[in-house]
Amino acid sequence: xxxxxxxxxxxxxxxxxxxxTTMEMIRIPALAPINGGDGESRKADYLMTRTGGFDQVRRFxxxxxxxxxxxxxxxxxxxxxxxxxxxxxxxxxxxxxxxDPELWDTPPFDPVLKDGKVYGRGTEDxxxxxxxxxxxxxxxxxxxxxxxxxxxxxxxxEETNSTCGIQHLLSQGVFQPGDIIMVPDHCSPDGSTxxxxxxxxxxxxxxxxxxxxHASTPGLGINAYKVSTMLLMDLIESFDxxxxxxxxxxxxxxxxxxxxxSIATVENVNTIPGYDEFCMDIRLNPNYDPELxxxxxxxxxxxxxxxxxxxxxVEVLQKAIAGKPSSLESVGYKALSDxxxxxxxxxxxxxxxxGGTCANFFRLKGFDAYAWQTGDGSxxxxxxxxxxxxxxxxxxxxxxxxxxxxx
Numbered sequence: 001x002x003x004x005x006x007x008x009x010x011x012x013x014x015x016x017x018x019x020x021t022t023m024e025m026i027r028i029p030a031l032a033p034i035n036g037g038d039g040e041s042r043k044a045d046y047l048m049t050r051t052g053g054f055d056q057v058r059r060f061x062x063x064x065x066x067x068x069x070x071x072x073x074x075x076x077x078x079x080x081x082x083x084x085x086x087x088x089x090x091x092x093x094x095x096x097x098x099x100d101p102e103l104w105d106t107p108p109f110d111p112v113l114k115d116g117k118v119y120g121r122g123t124e125d126x127x128x129x130x131x132x133x134x135x136x137x138x139x140x141x142x143x144x145x146x147x148x149x150x151x152x153x154x155x156x157x158e159e160t161n162s163t164c165g166i167q168h169l170l171s172q173g174v175f176q177p178g179d180i181i182m183v184p185d186h187c188s189p190d191g192s193t194x195x196x197x198x199x200x201x202x203x204x205x206x207x208x209x210x211x212x213x214h215a216s217t218p219g220l221g222i223n224a225y226k227v228s229t230m231l232l233m234d235l236i237e238s239f240d241x242x243x244x245x246x247x248x249x250x251x252x253x254x255x256x257x258x259x260x261x262s263i264a265t266v267e268n269v270n271t272i273p274g275y276d277e278f279c280m281d282i283r284l285n286p287n288y289d290p291e292l293x294x295x296x297x298x299x300x301x302x303x304x305x306x307x308x309x310x311x312x313x314v315e316v317l318q319k320a321i322a323g324k325p326s327s328l329e330s331v332g333y334k335a336l337s338d339x340x341x342x343x344x345x346x347x348x349x350x351x352x353x354x355g356g357t358c359a360n361f362f363r364l365k366g367f368d369a370y371a372w373q374t375g376d377g378s379x380x381x382x383x384x385x386x387x388x389x390x391x392x393x394x395x396x397x398x399x400x401x402x403x404x405x406x407x
Contacts, residue, residue, distance in 0.1 A: 227304060
């Protein structure tokens, strides 16, 4: 059996290959059809070439819920151990849209290595964890496992709702009771926190139909933009007042109610817009019932519809219920915490996060699941990057964890 010291030296020797593999992978976009992409299939094709040495490799291609002609691809690779349980690492292949190209200093899908950082869309979220789990497993694939099996899951659809990704795999019985679930998707700069719980997530869409008219005669129309602005401010104030409790276990400790996606109204300044819409991303502390938020939104929208004459509809785009917090007494948590301490030199703090990661879907099914990795928090932003030192540290932590539980 290889010593841990030997394993970590192997990881250190792979740094250049880790950088090159990251850059090759980032060149392959993996956007959901709803975001104008063609899914993860091409990225999965590439990653399938990196699964040599595992005892079992399965690919699950799932038709997209918006465009069934597009396959959302998932890869499951397992190295068998003598115990029936499996240590799983779950990372996602899909990425978010790049946004305004003018805000990028380099092309989002033409990665650049500069000053110890690899720039590109999907580097930190979640390419770093795909790479770290790939290379953490590498030193063990020629070994006999006396302990748990090792499972690598590279999944689809995490950036939308995971219907074609982790939820599908859970429905297929890929994971079994007693398995240990690690999700390298929550990051802190120094790796000092492990996420063991998440908040409820609610996405709401508000559509306001008014009546277009000339801006000089506003009384002849209904200004949908004006109505939506007043409605939005009332919603934020009402939500903050009604759901204002704080829970110090979570980061942040308060529930958040953020306006996000909106649309352009009219092209010229002197026209009253007859239609507007906006969305809200809500991260609700788990002591509250999400249905109360939705009901309040509908009630406030109804009040504005009656007082202004506008037609207002409220659509629930997503409602993700928070699972039970994962145990801090489990074998998996203790082994992960010890591995982080050995590599990073600090004892991590367990926290709840605003979510959402694949870990919550496991918690809803009764599994303990933990999210951890290091990162600078550049995910979803222009000029997203991955620090090379972070992916190296993550790889060492995961290799240490594998050595503890599988060897």
